[in-house]
Amino acid sequence: MPSLKTNCAGITSPNPFWLASAPPTNSGEQIQRAFDAGWGGAVWKTLGSPIQNVSSRFGAIRWKGSAGVGFNNIELITDRPLDVNFREIYETKKKYPEHAIIASLMVETREEGREIIKRSEDAGADGLELNFGCPHGMCERGMGSAVGQEPAVNERITSWVKEFSNVPVLVKLTPNVGDIVPHGLAAQAGGADGVSLINTIKSIIGVDIDNFVPQPVVGTKSSNGGYCGAAVRPIALHMCASLARDPRFNVPISGIGGITNWRDAVEFILLGSSSVQVCTEVMLHGYRIVEDMNEGLLNYMKEHNFETIDEMVGKAVPALSDWGNLDLNYEVVAKIDETTCIGCQNCMVACHDGAHQCIHPNADLTVRVPTIDLDECVGCNLCQIVCPVPDCISMVEVDNGFAPASWNEHVDQGQPLRHKKGSH
Amino acid sequence: MSDLPEQRSESVFDDFKSAYTSAQAVVEANRCLYCSDAPCITACPTAINIPEFIRKISTGNLRGSANSIFASNVLGMSCSRVCPVETLCMGDCVYNEMGVPPIQIGKLQRYATDNAYEKGWSFFEAGADTGKSVGIVGAGPAGLACAHELRRFGHAVTIYDKRDVPGGLNTTGIAPYKLRADKSMAEVEWVLQIGGIHIEHGVDVPGNTSWDDLSAKHDALFLGFGLGPDSVLDLPGNGATGVHGAVAFIEAFKTGQVDLANVRNAIVVGGGNTAVDAVRELLGLGVPNVKMVYRGAEPAMSGYAHEWREAKNEGARAVWHAQPVGFAGEGSVTGLQCVRTDDAKRPMPGTEHTIAADLILVAVGQAKLGDLVAGLSGVETEWGKILCEEDGATGKPGVYAGGHCRNGGKEVVNAVAEGRDAARAMNKYLGGV
The missing domain is CATH 3.30.70.20 (Alpha-Beta Plaits)
Structure with a gap:
């Protein structure tokens, strides 16, 4: 019987399916329901100084009656008090010791970072994920993708996070760059235990053509958002594979971007991901989709005689060529x-x-x-x-x-x- | 034109096929494969660009969708309801080849055209006046389609109709669970929006107006006067009260009221679509027992199988292999006397029997009216139908024909195609391009 047990950069989970840092991981109550449904891990909604969000926040591409083949948001990091988040991390980890809980972090200063890392670890987080990717709102304040787009800044912040932390650190990369490789190498040079990619792509999801305002509409204005959903998968696969096939890059990858089912997950694993993260499809259809993901992946492994996830990781990378x-x-x-x-x-x-x-x-x-x-x-x-x-x-x-x-x-x-x- | 009476027996009928909500329409439109050189178009006598109008529903271009329909078929609203789509466009949908339910083309077309009517969209303007004039005999689907197309070319049009109400069979003959008479009248008004189409009612050619008169008034003529009265069963007892021609009876309850309160058992004689319609209509009008009496077996009937299936669902029964030989009853009919027939529909002696009935509708065909054109030298007929070239031209230059008087009894959509195409040919005849 093949095993779905996963180890990505030293973070272990019962299966490779993690919830990405996003609305589905906003609270302990949600994540506990997700674990009950069969998710192997969860990257907590990004922690930092709580923000104030706008209304509305999401937009989607409709295609032949289905909404969300492409999806976009202008929501920021957590808007809940840090105390509450840490208490819920503690309670959830205590209840689900086998599952992976990763604290996603976005901070402005080194001191703020030291504090939040310590509190995350104290709460029981199995790992940290540095949000260097968010392409809307936070980047205007010098965080998120503003960090991820500068390899030197990326490396510096990663290195001080590593200095303070005792758990594995993943750096979440932004796709809003010409070539992903220097950014993956910068994270690696900073000491990251792994990278996760991709974060969302800078986007305008649409325009209210009757009122002449881009979407999502916030009163009479809008702003660029982050694009995700099934439509971004090809871009994410390419970036994942670009790092996986680069001989200089040798830390694990947690693949993200448009994963909707077990088949998509297999593609990411074959191109070098050792775990996968899912958000949009859960937002559209709920935690329940993981049942088919676990089952489909297991059946696939049986059909192809894979015993472990590790045997699959990067299996299609050698076939990628110039x-x-x-x-x-x-x-x-x-x-x-x-x-x-x-x-x-x-x-x-x-x-x-x-x-x-x-x-x-x-x-x-x-x-x-x-x-x-x-x-x-x-x-x-x-x-x-x-x-x-x-x-x-x-x-x-x-x-x-x-x-x-x-x-x-x-x-x-x-x-x-x-x-x-x-x-x- | 006179108005329909408010009180009409047909008003008890609701639409058999329900209208789509916009949500339903978009879901169905999204299923369409948007075939290239689509077989549904080929199956449509008016060649509506079906994949295009459906795509426009899915993109939210509803006005464009309706325009695509009306550009080919100005009676697209009634056709969406009365067309036997199961055997035309939908029957040829490629999904059938895949074992997947075909696209509900009729319901989508109804959705688009109903929206156009409700929102008051109009799509056509009359052409610049050509100084030419065309007379059209018959304000049914063929005549209306012809008139509308002629107006687009700029020819003056007068339609002559012997009835007080326009629309032809769409008003007087279509089963009310598909199209009620008031809906047909609304369609006539919609068609007339183009302006310049005059309808003269009560004109019976050649009864009270001669062909010579018409020929003198107009530069060209279009014949679209349909079929004549119901064929009768010239059998002993015919003439008893309670025996009616089916078409006349249908016209009576569609344009007025019929009293069926005392009818318990009704018989419809025939196996064609008029017979099946009449069976369903009598059931809908509240007659408890309705039987269709047909000379052959079920597979031999010419009525559409899908319509007969619905009739059975609604409670219809049939007596197969029975040929009427007389009507029973003194004064009022009490039954239909029949003999059994063999597989070749031949009567078998010694099998005489009587089927009880207090109402008998005879649906065994209608008279062809070829004789009406005897005064138009050059116009030829065959089996009572007017002989035409493919474009509708008769043997007399400047005289064209379409609809039932030409095809002997096809669908509304065939009449529309024939009327429209004849108008295009007439335009050339009149010197247009």
Whole structure:
């Protein structure tokens, strides 16, 4: 039986599913319900000098009737007294000793930091997470992403936090940078036990087009927020993998960003995360989603013969490469399963307008299954992406007789390349 | 035009298919796959761009959605209610191929068009006056669609109708649980908004007005006068009180009142859509026992299976393989005398029997009115239907036709398509581009 037991940067939990620091981790009562539902850990809503929030705070992208594929907030850190938060951390940890409780911190001064770290540890926190990522509000006061965007500041603050702390320290990185790697390396240089990423992306979620105010609307104004939800997952995966494949970077990663189910979590783990953090999907659907996450991950591990989470961590990282190393002679073409095709012809219009004009009406006009001109098909996947029927369009490998050759090999060693398709 | 009476027997009927709320409409619209060259469009005789109007519902562009519908079918409101979508657009939805319920195209179209009516949106303006004039015989769906399209080209239009109320079968014949007469009248008014369409009621061609008169007044004519009276069963006892043609009876309760208080057992003779409608209507009007009597077996009936299924759900019964041979009763009808038929619908001697009934509606077809055009030399008919080119042109230059008088009895949507397309052909005939 595989085990979901997790150890990320020395912080252990019954499974890799942690609640990210956010509204779902605002209070002890909530986190205890979450642990009962099956969450392995929780990063407490960021602690610091309590703030005053605005109303309203959230916005979401609606797509085909579903809200929240992309989500945005302008809420700040905790607005509850620190005393209350620490008492609830203590009570929760006492009740759930096996679960991970991580205190997320955001402070203005070294002295304030020393105090809050001590109180966090006294309350029983298993680890600390430094919020260097929040891209709205707090950064205007010199905290959050204002710190995370400066590697030197990041390293300095991390190092003094390490000086004061006796528990593992994760640095939560902001994605609002050109390249994540220097920032991960700065945290590592400062002594961080691990990093968590990504925090939210600077964003405007929408505009009230009748009243000419961006969203979320606060009276007659709005402000940029932090973008999250399923739509940010590709960005988060890329940043996670960028650190994981950098040979200079060698501390654990807690992956965050658009994780909605066990499948998304597996992707993060395979690209280098040793735990994952979830917020938006819980905000939309509740703590209960973790049942499927635990079960789905366990079933996946059984199917692939993984015994531990550690065996999975980074498993897909070696396959990530620079474009110049991709085999230009590898060739696939699309194939339509005539028995399951429903004749919507969305592949045809997509190929015609958005790809390489190689899907055509059936020669028999009474049949709506399109045909593919294999001599023209470049194997781009677009038809497969737009097809509403699962597995109806498959991408089939073609043996073109050419030995593998990447662009780099072609340039360096003159490896012959196959003829280009669809380039006339 | 005269108003409908307030008190009409049809008023007891509610819509059989409920209207969508905006929440329901958006959920359903979001399911649409937005097919390319969609089969639902091909299945629609008026070729409404269905995926486009549905997408516009999902994006909140409701006005644009209604515009997409009306641009192809100006009677899109009534068609959304009366079209047999199960066998047309919805029947060809690709979701059927996937074993997934097809998109409720009729209900979405109703949602968009009802909104346009409620909000008073209008989409069309008459073209610049061409100085040409067209006479249209019949203010039914074909004539109205033709008139509206002609006005967009700028031709003057006068419609002649023998009835006091416009709308043709949409007003007098459609089952009231799909479309009540007042709704049809509202649609006529909506169509007339384009301006410049004159309707002259009480004009019976060639009864009280000759073809020569019309031809002299107009540069072109469109024939959309529909079908004639119910076919009768010329059997012993016909003429007894309580025996009616189904179409005439339906018109009576849609445009006025019928008294069914003493009717316990009703029979509808026939197996087509009028028969099925009449069965459901009698049940809805409160007749306790309604039977359909048909010569063949259930699979052979020409009425839509989905409609008959609903009739059965509502309590209808059928007597299959029974052919009427006479009406029983002295003065008032008391039953229908029948013989059993074999699988080839041939009567079997010695199987005579009587089915009790105090009301019998005969729904075995309507007269074709080809003879009406005898005075229009060059216009040819076949089996009573006016022969036309695909664009609606008859054998006489400048005379076009559409709707039931041409197709013998198809759907409202076919009449709209024929009327609209004839108008486009007439425009060319009149020198337009």
